[in-house]
Amino acid sequence: MNTNPPHPSAPDGPSGPPLRQPVRRLALTFEAFHDTHHLLWLRYAHLHTGSRAAALRIEGAISRQLATSWPHVLxxxxxxxxxxxxxxxxxxNWLSAHDRPVALTETAAFDAVSRALREAQEQFAVLESRIGLYSAIAELPExxxxxxxxxxxxxxxxxxxxxxxxVEESTVRSHVSIARRKLAARLGIPWRE
Structure with missing residues (x-):
């Protein structure tokens, strides 16, 4: 019984010709990355454009750009x-091309306010009745x-x-803490950790 791996010029195996295997691996890594991130891209684009159709076009453009340059991306x-x-x-680019401002305030007010407030527990529960919350978020540093x-x-x-x-997770926590303090001050809510 031969236990040696096949030689690169060996005939096709069960997964195709040996030279196609690296291409297939690249495609699989992109598919896995895309499957993990495409919903985020759609949701983020929708929050900022206010348009489901625009979000779908943006997600498609991102997917195509990343797929065609995947070896570079890796x-x-x-x-x-x-x-x-x-x-x-x-x-x-979409916002600029359509001469539109970021739609975060309007979109988020309808799509995400209850979810955001639930996850922020007590502090954000107070903010539920504050119409200016998403306006204040949109004014935070990027x-x-x-x-x-x-x-x-x-x-x-x-x-x-x-x-x-x-960035590091500690940087994320720091940004959240600073942003929550700024939001509380902007909305006139007493701040506590």
């Missing part, structure tokens, strides 16, 4: 962070706004957010 220091920057670029939207409006956990933004 060489990046952080694949989630690279994809995140591509997403933000596509959203910004990184703090992203962390608040990802954690409270979209429901992602700190490890996922940290990987996505290319």
């Amino acid at each position: 060489r990046q220091e952080s694949v989630p962070f690279y994809a995140w920057t591509v997403l933000k670029e596509h959203v910004a 990184r703090q706004c992203d962390v608040i939207v990802l954690r409270f409006a979209l429901g992602y956990d700190d490890p996922f957010i940290a990987a996505l933004l290319g």
Whole structure:
């Protein structure tokens, strides 16, 4: 019985020709990454554009861009962070091309306020009746706004957010703490940790 692995020029095995196997592995890694992130891309694009159709177009464009440059993407220091920057670029380009402001205030008010408030427990439960919450979130510095939207409006956990933004989990927690303090001050709510 021969236990040696097949030679690269060996005839096709059960998974196809030997030279196609690396291509298939690349495709599988992209599919896995896409399956893990495409819903986030859709939700984020929808929150910022206010349009489901726009979100679908943006998600499709991101998917195509990443798929066609997947070997390059895999060489990046952080694949989630690279994809995140591509997403933000596509959203910004769509908003600019359609001469529209970020729709976070309107979209989030309908799509995510109850979820955000539940997850923020007592502090955000007080904010439920405050119409200015999402306006205040939209006015936060970009990184703090992203962390608040990802954690409270979209429901992602700190490890996922940290990987996505290319930062440490402690940085995510710091952004949340600072942003919550700013939001409480802006909305006139007494702050407590």
